[in-house]
Amino acid sequence: xxxxxxxxxxxxxxxxxxxxxxxxxxxxxxxxxxxxxxxxxxxxxxxxxxxxxxxxxxxxxxxxxxxxxxxxxxxxxxxxxxxxxxxxxxxxxxxxxxxxxxxxxxxxxxxxxxx
Amino acid sequence: xxxxxxxxxxxxxxxxxxxxxxxxxxxxxxxxxxxxxxxxxxxxxxxxxxxxxxxxxxxxxxxxxxxxxxxxxxxxxxxxxxxxxxxxxxxxxxxxxxxxxxxxxxxxxxxxxxxxxxxxxxxxxxxxxxxxxxxxxxxxxxxxxxxxxxxxxxxxxxxxxxxxxxxxxxxxxxxxxxxxxxxxxxxxxxxxxxxxxxxxxxxxxxxxxxxxxxxxxxxxxxxxxxxxxxxxxxxxxxxxxxxxxxxxxxxxxxxxxxxxxxxxxxxxxxxxxxxxxxxxxxxxxxxxxxxxxxxxxxxxxxxxxxxxxxxxxxxxxxxxxxxxxxxxxxxxxxxxxxxxxxxxxxxxxxxxxxxxxxxxxxxxxxxxxxxxxxxxxxxxxxxxxxxxxxxxxxxxxxxxxxxxxxxxxxxxx
Numbered sequence: 001x002x003x004x005x006x007x008x009x010x011x012x013x014x015x016x017x018x019x020x021x022x023x024x025x026x027x028x029x030x031x032x033x034x035x036x037x038x039x040x041x042x043x044x045x046x047x048x049x050x051x052x053x054x055x056x057x058x059x060x061x062x063x064x065x066x067x068x069x070x071x072x073x074x075x076x077x078x079x080x081x082x083x084x085x086x087x088x089x090x091x092x093x094x095x096x097x098x099x100x101x102x103x104x105x106x107x108x109x110x111x112x113x114x115x
Numbered sequence: 116x117x118x119x120x121x122x123x124x125x126x127x128x129x130x131x132x133x134x135x136x137x138x139x140x141x142x143x144x145x146x147x148x149x150x151x152x153x154x155x156x157x158x159x160x161x162x163x164x165x166x167x168x169x170x171x172x173x174x175x176x177x178x179x180x181x182x183x184x185x186x187x188x189x190x191x192x193x194x195x196x197x198x199x200x201x202x203x204x205x206x207x208x209x210x211x212x213x214x215x216x217x218x219x220x221x222x223x224x225x226x227x228x229x230x231x232x233x234x235x236x237x238x239x240x241x242x243x244x245x246x247x248x249x250x251x252x253x254x255x256x257x258x259x260x261x262x263x264x265x266x267x268x269x270x271x272x273x274x275x276x277x278x279x280x281x282x283x284x285x286x287x288x289x290x291x292x293x294x295x296x297x298x299x300x301x302x303x304x305x306x307x308x309x310x311x312x313x314x315x316x317x318x319x320x321x322x323x324x325x326x327x328x329x330x331x332x333x334x335x336x337x338x339x340x341x342x343x344x345x346x347x348x349x350x351x352x353x354x355x356x357x358x359x360x361x362x363x364x365x366x367x368x369x370x371x372x373x374x375x376x377x378x379x380x381x382x383x384x385x386x387x388x389x390x391x392x393x394x395x396x397x398x399x400x401x402x403x404x405x406x407x408x409x410x411x412x413x414x415x416x417x418x419x420x421x422x423x424x425x426x427x428x429x430x431x432x433x434x435x436x437x438x439x440x441x442x443x444x445x446x447x448x449x450x451x452x453x454x455x456x457x458x459x460x461x462x463x464x465x466x467x468x469x470x471x472x473x474x475x476x477x478x479x480x481x482x483x484x485x486x487x488x489x490x491x492x493x494x495x496x497x498x499x500x501x502x503x504x505x506x507x508x509x510x511x512x513x514x515x516x517x518x519x520x521x522x523x524x525x526x527x528x
Contacts, residue, residue, distance in 0.1 A: 019251030
């Protein structure tokens with residue numbers, strides 16, 4: 001078994017004018033998805049991220065404070081799951097609830113170093 | 116999760132929070148309040164993804180209380196007029212304002228504001244759905260079959276009217292109450308009807324409109340100042356109509372009239388509830404138009420088959436209704452009823468009292484009925500002529516198909 005990270009970008013709820021009803025339904029879908037992974041015993045962790053960010057860049061360590069509106073593809077959160085291969089994670093990622101809002105799931109394998 | 120979070124919790128809570136916060140900060144700050152409330156739900160929707168709070172409702176209410184301070188700070192930063200906390204509203208009173216009965220009080224204030232006669236009557240519905248019911252502009256647009264842009268315009272206009280007329284956020288008292296109550300009931304009636312006249316395509320959201328109108332009507336009935344005989348009658352009417360919601364279209368999304376509806380699909384519990392409420396509505400002697408409309412709806416529900424409908428009674432209720440609320444559409448319906456019982460003489464007497472102009476873009480209803488009259492009296496050429504007139508102006512595809520079917524039957528005659 002390997003570890004993979006599913007990284008979620010786009011679909012920032014704050015900018016989409018979603019209704020309370022929409023938000024409740026989406027929350028329900030996220031909750032169900034998380035539950036499904038947990039019951040399957042493959043969930044290793046995960047977090048949602050606040051949209052404000054501080055970016056440090058370049059040799060001068062230039063600092064900028066940014067909000068989600070200033071960043072095109074902001075990372076909104078991630079899940080860490082255990083799976084056999086990319087295909088297995090791709091299957092898991094089918095249940096990601098926000099594709100219709102332009103959300104993206106990026107699957108990356110966690111690198112393992114020889115001990 | 117289904118058993119933990121109530122359906123529409125966010126939507127309903129949104130209406131509650133906007134109302135309570137408006138009571139604290141005033142209608143002038145509605146924009147800020149709505150943004151703050153929206154923010155709470157975005158946070159909830161993300162933080163509840165993994166772990167639901169033990170008591171979701173309490174969580175949301177606490178979040179709204181926390182927002183009070185946020186809003187306070189924001190207003191201070193914008194140097195806007197601040198509510199005078201020393202005068203009356205201090206921290207303890209703010210806590211009190213989040214108690215259940217005070218939340219309901221605040222919601223009633225919002226309903227009366229939304230239905231204020233100073234607002235354009237069309238704008239009232241949109242504004243009520245937004246602030247009282249927690250619908251988004253997109254949801255309102257879908258539900259009312261209107262473009263989102265025009266809903267936005269209506270909301271802006273409503274806000275402007277509220278500002279310009281300096282409306283107070285309260286429940287009217289004394290002499291003003293009955294008149295204002297009438298305007299509230301009218302809006303609820305319209306919201307309900309928007310939902311009731313739906314077809315499968317937008318069924319879900321439109322059904323929600325019916326449910327929402329009933330929920331708000333119930334709120335009026337819960338409060339001893341706002342409940343009235345007419346209000347009970349309106350609620351009974353909504354129960355009776357709702358009982359038939361599932362039987363109004365068939366699997367192919369065709370509109371079914373009373374004749375072809377499967378009466379076994381009618382919801383008996385809603386009919387019973389309507390009957391119980393109706394007893395309360397007739398405790399007083401004066402009857403409103405809702406009383407008669409409910410009586411008519413109940414009469415239809417009583418009949419075990421379309422053929423067994425008591426048309427005489429229905430015609431009588433329509434006479435009463437038309438007396439206190441004269442309307443061309445009532446006369447048209449009375450003509451339809453007369454055709455039903457083969458009383459062609461009276462049918463044409465009613466039809467002669469109205470003209471297509473009375474019905475504007477819905478004049479096809481008039482032509483359709485006139486066609487029925489001619490076909491019943493064996494004047495097929497005139498019947499076909501009138502169906503053609505109806506077909507020329509009908510817009511709704513389902514109704515168009517219905518008329519075309521009728522025409523075909525006439526041609527085969």
